[in-house]
Each structure stands twice: as C-alpha cells, then as structure tokens.
Amino acid sequence: MSFRTTPLTVAHDRDKSTLFTAELREAIDALLTRYPEDWQQSAVMPALTLLQDANGGWLTRALMDDLAVYLDMPEVAVYEVATFYGMYDLEPQGRHKVCVCNSVSCMLRGSEELIEHVGEKYGVRPGETSDDGRFTLKEVECLGACRHAPAVLVDKTYHENLSPEALDELIDGLE
Amino acid sequence: MTDKITIEIDGRACEAAPGEMIIAVADREGITIPRFCYHKKLSIAANCRMCLVEAEAGGRPFPKPVPACATPVSDGMKVQTRSPKAIDAQEGTMEFLLINHPLDCPICDQGGECELQDVAMGYGGDVSRYSERKRVVEDEDLGPLIATEMTRCIHCTRCVRFGAEIAGVRELGATGRGEAMRIGTFAAAAVGHELSGNVIDLCPVGALTSKPYRFQARAWELTGRDSISPHDGVGANLRLHVRRNQVLRVHPNDNEAVNETWLADRDRFSYEGLHAADRLTQPMIKRNGAWQAVAWGEAMTLVAERLKTTEAATCGWWLAPNATLEELYLAQRVARGLGCRDIDSRLRQQDFRDDTAAPLRPWLGCTIAELETRRAILVVGSDLRQEQPLLAHRIRKAALAGAGVGCVNPLELELHHGATQLVVDPAALPAALAAIAKALDCAPEGAGAALIAAAEPDDRHRALAELLRAGEAEQGGLVALGALAVAHPDYALIRALAETIATASGCALGWLPPAANSVGAYLAGALPQVGAGGVALEQPGRALDAMLAEAPRTLVLWGVEPERDLIDPTRAMAVCEQAEFVVACSAFRSPALETVADVLLPIGAFAETAGTFVNASGTWQSFQGAVAPPGEARPGWKVLRVLGNLLDQRGFDYTSAAEVRTELAEQCGEITHDNAARAALEALEPRLAEGGLVRVGGVPIYALDALVRRAPALQRTTMPRATLALYLHPQQAEVLGLEEGAEATLTQGGQTLTGEVRLDARLALGCAWVPAAVAGSERLGAQIGPIEIAGGGLQ
Ligand code: SF4
Numbered sequence: 001m002s003f004r005t006t007p008l009t010v011a012h013d014r015d016k017s018t019l020f021t022a023e024l025r026e027a028i029d030a031l032l033t034r035y036p037e038d039w040q041q042s043a044v045m046p047a048l049t050l051l052q053d054a055n056g057g058w059l060t061r062a063l064m065d066d067l068a069v070y071l072d073m074p075e076v077a078v079y080e081v082a083t084f085y086g087m088y089d090l091e092p093q094g095r096h097k098v099c100v101c102n103s104v105s106c107m108l109r110g111s112e113e114l115i116e117h118v119g120e121k122y123g124v125r126p127g128e129t130s131d132d133g134r135f136t137l138k139e140v141e142c143l144g145a146c147r148h149a150p151a152v153l154v155d156k157t158y159h160e161n162l163s164p165e166a167l168d169e170l171i172d173g174l175e
Numbered sequence: 176m177t178d179k180i181t182i183e184i185d186g187r188a189c190e191a192a193p194g195e196m197i198i199a200v201a202d203r204e205g206i207t208i209p210r211f212c213y214h215k216k217l218s219i220a221a222n223c224r225m226c227l228v229e230a231e232a233g234g235r236p237f238p239k240p241v242p243a244c245a246t247p248v249s250d251g252m253k254v255q256t257r258s259p260k261a262i263d264a265q266e267g268t269m270e271f272l273l274i275n276h277p278l279d280c281p282i283c284d285q286g287g288e289c290e291l292q293d294v295a296m297g298y299g300g301d302v303s304r305y306s307e308r309k310r311v312v313e314d315e316d317l318g319p320l321i322a323t324e325m326t327r328c329i330h331c332t333r334c335v336r337f338g339a340e341i342a343g344v345r346e347l348g349a350t351g352r353g354e355a356m357r358i359g360t361f362a363a364a365a366v367g368h369e370l371s372g373n374v375i376d377l378c379p380v381g382a383l384t385s386k387p388y389r390f391q392a393r394a395w396e397l398t399g400r401d402s403i404s405p406h407d408g409v410g411a412n413l414r415l416h417v418r419r420n421q422v423l424r425v426h427p428n429d430n431e432a433v434n435e436t437w438l439a440d441r442d443r444f445s446y447e448g449l450h451a452a453d454r455l456t457q458p459m460i461k462r463n464g465a466w467q468a469v470a471w472g473e474a475m476t477l478v479a480e481r482l483k484t485t486e487a488a489t490c491g492w493w494l495a496p497n498a499t500l501e502e503l504y505l506a507q508r509v510a511r512g513l514g515c516r517d518i519d520s521r522l523r524q525q526d527f528r529d530d531t532a533a534p535l536r537p538w539l540g541c542t543i544a545e546l547e548t549r550r551a552i553l554v555v556g557s558d559l560r561q562e563q564p565l566l567a568h569r570i571r572k573a574a575l576a577g578a579g580v581g582c583v584n585p586l587e588l589e590l591h592h593g594a595t596q597l598v599v600d601p602a603a604l605p606a607a608l609a610a611i612a613k614a615l616d617c618a619p620e621g622a623g624a625a626l627i628a629a630a631e632p633d634d635r636h637r638a639l640a641e642l643l644r645a646g647e648a649e650q651g652g653l654v655a656l657g658a659l660a661v662a663h664p665d666y667a668l669i670r671a672l673a674e675t676i677a678t679a680s681g682c683a684l685g686w687l688p689p690a691a692n693s694v695g696a697y698l699a700g701a702l703p704q705v706g707a708g709g710v711a712l713e714q715p716g717r718a719l720d721a722m723l724a725e726a727p728r729t730l731v732l733w734g735v736e737p738e739r740d741l742i743d744p745t746r747a748m749a750v751c752e753q754a755e756f757v758v759a760c761s762a763f764r765s766p767a768l769e770t771v772a773d774v775l776l777p778i779g780a781f782a783e784t785a786g787t788f789v790n791a792s793g794t795w796q797s798f799q800g801a802v803a804p805p806g807e808a809r810p811g812w813k814v815l816r817v818l819g820n821l822l823d824q825r826g827f828d829y830t831s832a833a834e835v836r837t838e839l840a841e842q843c844g845e846i847t848h849d850n851a852a853r854a855a856l857e858a859l860e861p862r863l864a865e866g867g868l869v870r871v872g873g874v875p876i877y878a879l880d881a882l883v884r885r886a887p888a889l890q891r892t893t894m895p896r897a898t899l900a901l902y903l904h905p906q907q908a909e910v911l912g913l914e915e916g917a918e919a920t921l922t923q924g925g926q927t928l929t930g931e932v933r934l935d936a937r938l939a940l941g942c943a944w945v946p947a948a949v950a951g952s953e954r955l956g957a958q959i960g961p962i963e964i965a966g967g968g969l970q
Pocket residue numbers: 327328329330331332333334335358377378379380382383
C-alpha cells in the first residue's frame with residue numbers, strides 16, 4: 001500500500017448527518033462528485049475553504065475534526081492540509097484579509113514597502129488584525145501574478161501593480 | 176518469474192527486476208547509497224534527496240542527479256553513486272540538512288548510532304557556511320515509551336508513513352510547511368498503538384528515541400546478544416543490548432519469517448521487568464511462617480525429600496507456557512520419573528473434555544509468513560491486537576492484499592482494516608459457530624451436532640460462510656482460535672465446531688498460541704495427556720480442571736503466579752493454600768507466592784538462561800543467556816538437572832541446554848504439526864447457559880506474564896480495558912440500572928468485589944468484561960463464566 005495512492009480511510013464512529021449544516025453538507029457532497037471514487041478525500045481542500053468562509057474566515061479544531069469524520073480521514077491528515085496552505089487560517093481573522101505577496105518578484109518590486117506602510121499607517125503587522133477588526137494583514141508566498149508585481153489579494157480579488165497609495169485606497173474601501 | 180535485466184552500478188554489472196528501484200538493487204549488491212527517507216518496508220517518499228546519484232538510461236544521461244530510491248531501473252542503465260556529480264549532489268543535500276539540525280550530538284541518545292551522524296561523516300563539510308539562527312521546535316509528549324527531541328527531526332516522514340502503512344492508524348503527521356514543518360500529533364495525543372515503538376528504530380536521527388533507555392548508556396558501551404522474545408506465539412527475534420550484566424534495551428533482529436523488522440512494544444520494553452525490585456535472588460524456606468534465606472543445597476535437599484516421600488498421585492505440576500522448552504522437558508521428566516502424571520501448562524483453559532481427541536502437536540495452522548497470503552481468515556474468540564500484535568499485523572497485511580477477514584467475538588475489535596465482525600453474547604459463541612457451519616451446509620455431526628441442527632443462520636452467518644468459501648478457491652483460508660476461545664467453558668465444543676467449519680469451507684484450522692512456548696509445551700510433554708516428543712500417553716494424568724477441583728497435596732509451580740496466571744485465580748489460590756507443600760520456582764517474589772509457597776527457588780528469567788521457544792509456525796528458536804541471573808538465581812534447566820540427580824533419576828548429566836534440546840529433538844523425530852482432532856468426539860452439551868450475564872476476562876496486552884507485568888513504562892501506557900473495572904455495553908448497563916462511573920458489586924467464584932462501571936459500546940450484550948491478570952482480578956473466579964452484578968459497591 002502506498003499512502004499517496006490509497007489514502008487511509010478511517011471510519012469514525014459518528015453520525016455524519018449531524019455535522020455542519022444541511023447547506024454545507026450539500027455543498028460538500030456536490031464537491032465530492034468532482035473526484036474519482038478512490039480519491040474522494042481530495043475534496044478536503046475545497047471543503048476546508050467552504051467551512052472557513054462559513055465560519056468568518058478561520059478554521060477551528062472542531063471544524064477540522066468534523067471534516068475528518070465527514071470525509072473518513074484521520075484527523076491529522078486534515079491538520080496537515082490546513083497547516084500547509086497559507087489560505088487557511090487557524091485563528092480568528094478580521095472581516096477582510098489583505099494578503100501581500102512577499103515572494104521574490106514582488107519583493108523586488110516593492111512589496112516590503114507595502115508591508116511597512118501598512119504597519120506604519122494602520123499599526124498592523126503581518127499576522128495582526130486592525131483594532132477595529134476590519135482587516136487582517138497576511139504576508140503570503142507567490143500569488144502567481146509576478147508579471148504585475150507587487151500583487152495583493154484582498155479576500156478573493158487580485159490587485160496588481162500596487163503602490164502604497166493604491167493599497168490605501170483599497171483598505172479604505174473595506175467595510 | 177519476471178525477466179531479469181542487467182544494469183551497471185559503479186561499473187559493476189548487477190541483475191535486477193524491471194521496476195525495481197536503483198537503491199534496492201544497490202542494497203542487494205552491497206553498494207552503499209546514503210539515504211534517510213527510504214525504508215524497504217515503507218512506501219517511497221523521496222523527500223530527503225540524500226540518495227541522489229548520477230545515471231544514464233538508453234545511452235542518454237539524465238540531465239540532473241536522480242534519487243536512487245525513486246528511480247526505477249531499466250535495461251542497460253548505468254548508475255554512478257560516487258562520481259563527482261553524484262558526490263557533489265549528496266554533499267549539497269547534506270549541507271542543507273545540517274542547516275537546521277542542532278549540534279547536540281554529545282547529549283543525544285542517538286549519538287554513535289545515528290544515520291545522520293554517519294552520513295555527515297561521509298558527506299558533510301567540516302565547517303558550516305550557515306551562520307544564522309537554527310530553528311527550534313517544541314517537543315510533544317508522545318507517552319511513556321517514546322522520547323522526543325523534535326528540533327533534531329529531518330522530516331524524512333518515516334514515522335508518519337509507519338503510522339499510515341504499518342500500524343494502520345495515522346497518529347503522527349507532518350503539519351506546517353517549509354521551515355515551519357513539524358512532525359507530531361498536532362493534537363498532542365499520546366501515541367497508543369501496540370507497535371508504536373518501531374518508530375524509534377525507524378527515526379534516522381535522535382528525534383524519536385526510547386524513553387526508558389534515555390540517558391542510560393552510549394551505543395559503543397553496549398554488547399549485542401541475540402535472543403527471542405518470551406511473550407506471544409511469534410517469538411520475535413531480539414537483539415539485547417547489554418552493559419555490565421544488565422539488559423539496557425532491546426532492538427529487533429530482522430527475520431522475514433518471524434517478525435520481519437518489527438517488534439511489538441511488549442517485546443521491546445518488557446526487559447525493564449528484569450530490574451524489578453521483587454526479583455527472587457535466593458532460595459528461601461518458610462519456617463514457622465517466616466521466610467528464611469538458605470543455601471541451594473539445603474533448599475534442594477528439602478524439595479527432593481518432600482517430592483520423594485509424597486505419593487505420586489497427589490502431586491501436581493503447573494508449568495508456565497512461556498518456560499523454555501528445556502525447562503518444560505526436564506520438569507516433566509522429573510515429574511514422570513517420580514510417577515507424577517498431573518502435569519499441565521494450559522493454565523488459561525478450563526474445558527478439557529476433548530483431551531482424548533485434541534491434537535498432540537497443534538500450531539498456527541500455517542506459517543507466520545503464510546498468514547499474509549491467506550485469502551480468508553476467520554478469527555474466533557480473540558482480542559487479536561492485544562493477544563498477538565505481530566500476527567495481527569500479518570492479518571492486516573492479508574486484508575490489505577484483498578483477503579476477507581472475519582471475527583466472531585464477544586466484542587467488536589478495533590481493527591485498522593476491513594473485517595466482517597460478528598459480535599455475540601459470550602454464551603452464544605458455540606451457537607454462532609454452529610450457525611456458520613449450517614450456512615456452509617454442514618451435516619449435524621460431531622460434538623456440536625445438536626447446535627448445528629438447531630441453528631438458524633441469518634445474513635451475518637451467511638456472510639462469514641461466504642467469506643470462507645471465497646478463500647477456498649484461491650490460496651486457502653484459516654479459521655483461527657484465539658485466547659478467548661481457549662478460555663471459554665465450552666472450548667471443546669468451539670474447537671469441534673471450528674474444525675467442522677474449516678473442513679466444510681476448505682480452510683485450515685488454526686490456533687493463535689498465546690504464549691512464547693505454547694506450541695513447545697506439547698512437544699516437551701508438559702501436558703497430562705501428551706508425553707515428550709508430542710506423543711499420546713496411554714495413562715494420562717489429571718488436567719488443570721481436575722487439579723483445581725481436587726487439590727493436589729504437593730504442588731510444584733514453575734514460573735507461575737497463581738493469582739495472575741491461572742484461569743480461575745480464586746480457585747488456584749485456594750488449591751495452593753490447601754496443598755501441604757508448595758515449591759515455587761520463580762524469578763519473582765510476589766506476595767501471593769510468599770503466602771502459599773513453602774519453598775521458593777530463584778530461577779533465571781528471560782535473557783538470563785539459555786533455552787528454546789517453539790513459535791506459532793513450529794520453528795525452534797534457541798538462544799543463549801545474555802546476562803547472569805541476579806544473586807543466587809540459576810537457569811531453570813540447571814535447577815532441574817540438580818533435582819533429577821538428587822532424586823537419583825538417570826540421565827540428568829546434561830552439560831548444556833543444547834544437550835537437553837538435542838535429546839528432546841530426537842524424541843520428537845520429524846516434526847509435523849497438525850490441528851485436526853485425533854478422534855471423533857461424542858456430542859457435547861454446552862456448559863455455559865445463554866441468558867445470564869457472562870464475565871469475560873481478557874488478558875490485557877501488558878498483563879500477559881510476570882515479566883511484562885513488572886515493566887514500568889508499559890504499565891504507564893493507556894491501553895483499552897487494561898485496568899480492573901466492569902466494562903459494559905451502554906444498553907447492558909441500562910438494563911442493570913448502572914451508569915458510567917457507578918460502583919457495582921461483582922460476585923464470582925464465591926467472592927465479591929467492587930468495581931467501577933465503564934461503558935464500552937464495543938462489547939456484546941450479555942458480556943460483562945472484567946480483565947484478568949491485573950491487580951484486583953485475583954479476587955474473581957473463572958476468566959469466562961457466569962457472574963452476578965448488583966448496583967452499589969460493597970459497604
Ligand atoms: S521524527 Fe524521525 S522518523 Fe519522524 S520525520 Fe523526523 S526524522 Fe523522520
């Protein structure tokens with residue numbers, strides 16, 4: 001058995017129909033239809049995104065454990081995914097996420113300046129949330145938008161070629 | 176056979192099978208390629224990059240160095256493991272690996288036997304170019320067996336893959352990414368699998384080490400001695416590491432036919448029991464109720480005199496089934512030389528009704544290695560993982576390879592593979608087997624005829640019958656009887672029905688030998704109806720049940736703790752107390768022995784004597800003593816040799832354990848094992864009536880024998896149903912009006928005791944699980960038998 005081709009199935013002793021909400025279960029079930037029968041656990045990534053969005057932008061241990069039950073996975077396998085990718089957050093977040101790319105292209109094109117700017121102007125450093133709870137600043141790896149570096153992802157929208165002023169405008173426009 | 180191809184490694188032509196990885200071929204040829212993540216028993220991760228080599232296939236060189244562990248060979252491939260390009264790549268990897276590895280080798284337990292240290296010697300630079308701060312990783316507590324120092328981890332993920340692939344339960348994982356990657360449980364759960372200690376061997380660095388061994392010694396101070404594990408029927412091959420006459424730790428020796436490269440934690444950590452405070456180190460005689468240390472001569476003369484003067488028919492011998500073959504053989508020689516026939520080593524069995532028909536040389540039913548190629552396995556009456564951790568692993572391999580695994584048990588086992596589990600009221604175990612037999616269209620014949628005739632199989636029985644039938648078509652199947660079946664009041668019936676099922680489905684009948692020498696005990700003649708060489712005796716002696724019903728006047732206990740090792744400890748203690756003279760030959764001085772014995776003779780424990788165990792496959796595995804027994808204690812076979820001589824018996828001039836073994840081997844002749852009944856049995860009535868509550872006393876994994884019961888680290892682990900309590904199915908508890916945590920009064924064998932109620936939905940209805948062989952269980956009766964339960968504790 002290879003653990004990459006045959007993900008380990010764990011039957012948890014819990015009633016799946018009590019997990020999450022009916023809408024979320026339906027949405028996850030819809031995701032599951034996208035993957036071949038032996039690869040159902042691949043749905044863990046989009047499912048985590050769903051759960052995170054429904055939970056105000058972050059994942060709790062309980063949510064991850066429940067997803068492990070729902071997808072018949074070992075809990076630790078869900079933790080592995082959730083801790084690997086930068087788009088999952090395991091702590092409470094602000095209402096919006098401002099994700100500044102600080103990988104090489106963006107760094108060469110001024111992303112550190114952006115981060116410093118946010119720190120000075122709003123008193124928010126990477127990983128911190130503004131006092132009014134409006135946004136959390138995240139420093140992320142390459143967003144795949146190097147061509148128009150520096151790039152910033154605000155919630156689910158890409159913004160490219162940003163100057164500190166342009167970033168200000170974006171942040172000020174947030175609820 | 177697949178076609179062989181030829182490849183060239185470092186200019187040497189090597190034969191290989193297509194699809195093999197370069198590293199596997201190199202290993203076979205004895206060509207060293209450095210590696211960390213590759214392990215022959217685990218899947219390939221190829222994440223450490225230490226095994227980079229230069230290669231060319233079809234005359235075209237690969238553009239980059241390739242990982243030898245993940246590059247399949249092809250015909251005519253040329254591999255360079257030591258070319259400048261390969262070495263350069265290997266050195267580069269090494270430098271990266273060392274960036275974050277702490278330089279704490281002087282205080283690291285792995286120092287001196289560390290794969291990283293060794294490889295760094297070969298490929299590392301002298302001076303680091305990295306002057307930034309190294310990362311530091313917080314430790315997790317993984318329980319009492321495994322010490323962690325996670326800063327040392329190099330993320331090879333061997334431990335993670337072990338959990339997923341071998342143990343079958345993902346306890347460890349790799350969370351985080353890049354430099355933030357951590358190996359751990361994330362949820363900080365103690366690692367609770369019975370094979371978990373193997374990650375200590377797998378971890379190439381000092382991140383996971385043995386907790387009991389921590390800071391005890393340095394690898395180069397230790398001398399290795401080969402030995403055999405004295406616990407279950409596998410007889411795992413051990414390498415004992417000894418310093419100044421002390422066993423300081425235990426590692427596995429590879430043996431594909433026995434333990435592959437694994438050890439159960441019981442095999443690995445039980446050595447700690449050797450250092451127990453209550454070791455018996457001197458011969459002792461009880462005079463006027465007080466124990467006195469005496470010289471061997473005095474003690475042996477007394478014993479010989481008493482044995483000579485007792486009437487042979489009133490003398491009983493209880494021999495531990497984990498005594499060595501030599502001890503068992505000599506003990507029965509001494510006993511039978513005196514005319515005593517009441518000898519038994521089946522201390523956890525209560526139904527002997529089929530002794531005239533039961534097999535003389537039983538065994539597993541196939542070899543241990545063959546277990547994983549069975550196509551169907553039906554486990555009857557066994558708490559499998561607790562009883563036989565390594566056989567359970569083989570069965571898991573069979574299941575993963577597509578075999579059907581079924582279980583008939585009074586509890587639902589927690590198995591990490593698919594299995595069809597039939598959970599039955601313990602009293603209904605024979606009836607359930609009869610229903611499976613009927614589903615296989617067996618005629619109502621033999622011992623269980625009435626049950627088969629009355630059986631009404633339902634879908635569950637038919638499913639198990641089908642599972643066995645499917646096995647027949649291919650490689651054959653196995654119907655294996657476990658320790659719970661053996662301890663059952665209707666074992667004779669269960670065995671007869673299991674044989675009926677096996678025959679009808681074309682499977683072999685099997686038995687999971689519970690102790691290290693359970694199979695050997697038959698060959699040594701340590702049973703009332705079986706003589707040395709595994710032959711039937713014309714005049715059998717009394718079996719254990721008869722000795723428990725009517726106390727022998729003189730008793731010889733060999734390696735036995737009567738309050739823990741016998742099927743009915745209350746009866747056993749009463750019998751010992753009634754006996755006029757009790758000699759206990761033991762490595763430990765337990766309070767119970769002090770109460771009932773008149774003479775205590777100190778014998779060497781595991782690792783302190785030469786001997787032989789015959790494992791479940793019927794393989795004779797001999798070993799030498801690795802350390803001297805403490806104080807005045809002597810290897811058991813020598814004590815028996817002296818006893819034989821003092822009793823003026825002939826032929827007790829052995830000069831070595833090997834001589835004893837050779838003598839027995841001659842008597843055994845060509846050894847064939849066979850589980851089939853020797854004769855047809857009369858119809859047997861079930862003794863355990865359905866409808867009442869039945870106590871089932873499984874022996875917890877770390878309570879199996881005197882040695883493991885004294886191993887502190889193992890005793891600190893949390894295993895299921897390991898401590899004395901009353902475990903009930905929630906519905907059963909409701910019927911009885913009991914709640915979790917409530918106190919209940921248990922009455923069995925004329926004794927009562929208070930136990931706490933624990934709810935456990937895995938148990939069958941009708942089953943009151945109260946573990947045996949643990950503290951407190953000595954105040955109860957038969958391991959499996961009726962029990963009365965009332966709410967409220969004793970006042
Ligand atoms: S703890 Fe040891 S075995 Fe596990 S990943 Fe780290 S180095 Fe490898």
